[in-house]
Amino acid sequence: MGNEAGMLVVKDLHAYYGKSHVLQGVDLQVGEKQICGLLGRNGVGRSTTLKAIMGAVAARGSVRFRGEEMIGLPPYDIARRGVGIVPENRDVFPMLTVYENLLIGVKSTRKPGRWSMDDVLDLFPHLRRRLRTRAGFLSGGEQQMLAIGRTLMGDPALIMIDEPTEGLAPQMVRQVGDLLEQLASLGLAILLVEQKLDIIMRVSHRLAVMGHGRIVFSGTPDELRANRGVREEWLEI
Numbered sequence: 001m002g003n004e005a006g007m008l009v010v011k012d013l014h015a016y017y018g019k020s021h022v023l024q025g026v027d028l029q030v031g032e033k034q035i036c037g038l039l040g041r042n043g044v045g046r047s048t049t050l051k052a053i054m055g056a057v058a059a060r061g062s063v064r065f066r067g068e069e070m071i072g073l074p075p076y077d078i079a080r081r082g083v084g085i086v087p088e089n090r091d092v093f094p095m096l097t098v099y100e101n102l103l104i105g106v107k108s109t110r111k112p113g114r115w116s117m118d119d120v121l122d123l124f125p126h127l128r129r130r131l132r133t134r135a136g137f138l139s140g141g142e143q144q145m146l147a148i149g150r151t152l153m154g155d156p157a158l159i160m161i162d163e164p165t166e167g168l169a170p171q172m173v174r175q176v177g178d179l180l181e182q183l184a185s186l187g188l189a190i191l192l193v194e195q196k197l198d199i200i201m202r203v204s205h206r207l208a209v210m211g212h213g214r215i216v217f218s219g220t221p222d223e224l225r226a227n228r229g230v231r232e233e234w235l236e237i
Helices: 046-053 075-080 098-104 117-123 140-152 170-185 197-203 221-226 228-234
Strands: 008-017 020-030 035-039 059-065 083-086 158-162 189-193 206-211 214-219
Touching (some): 020 035, 020 046, 020 189, 035 197, 046 158, 098 117, 140 158, 140 170, 170 189, 197 221, 206 221, 206 228, 214 221, 214 228
Parallel strands (some): 035 206
Antiparallel strands (some): 008 020, 008 059
């Protein structure tokens, strides 16, 4: 992938919370049909990076998606252009049914997206059996699947997912990993924030490691395995 070949190209991205300078010049790329894993210890700015790309926090620098500059656009406009986000807390509507939660994800009723309700339910057969169940009664793993399914209903070309395996049982963690690989094979680009090294190393095509608000390593999973210094300084507890 060349320097400008990414579907998403982030350059010199800065963001602040009050006077705290959280992102200090982030450079990042995600290619077509690629899973890019974003690693780092808690508090280094990974979630803030996703929010800044989505327009949910004020940022400066450059975020180009399919060649168009996104900095300064409101989140709904960025979503319309094909960027979806699954937040860490999942944000499902607990009093609405699975079916109603999925419907909320649809961006436009005028032109159908690539993902129909049936497509999403084929991807998540367990949700099909629970369509009339209120989301608040689902397990953590089911809520994660629902959050991803709802984002797919918005027909994104790039989906950003924040800590999808947090709090899930090992079997569900494996299922989430398999799902991410399946989504990439179906044509989605994915920017994945994940704490579990084994799963992010397994599913990612490229990795970026964050430290102190900037990217300190970028490369393949094999290159990170070979770079003991980066792992010890920026990832291991």
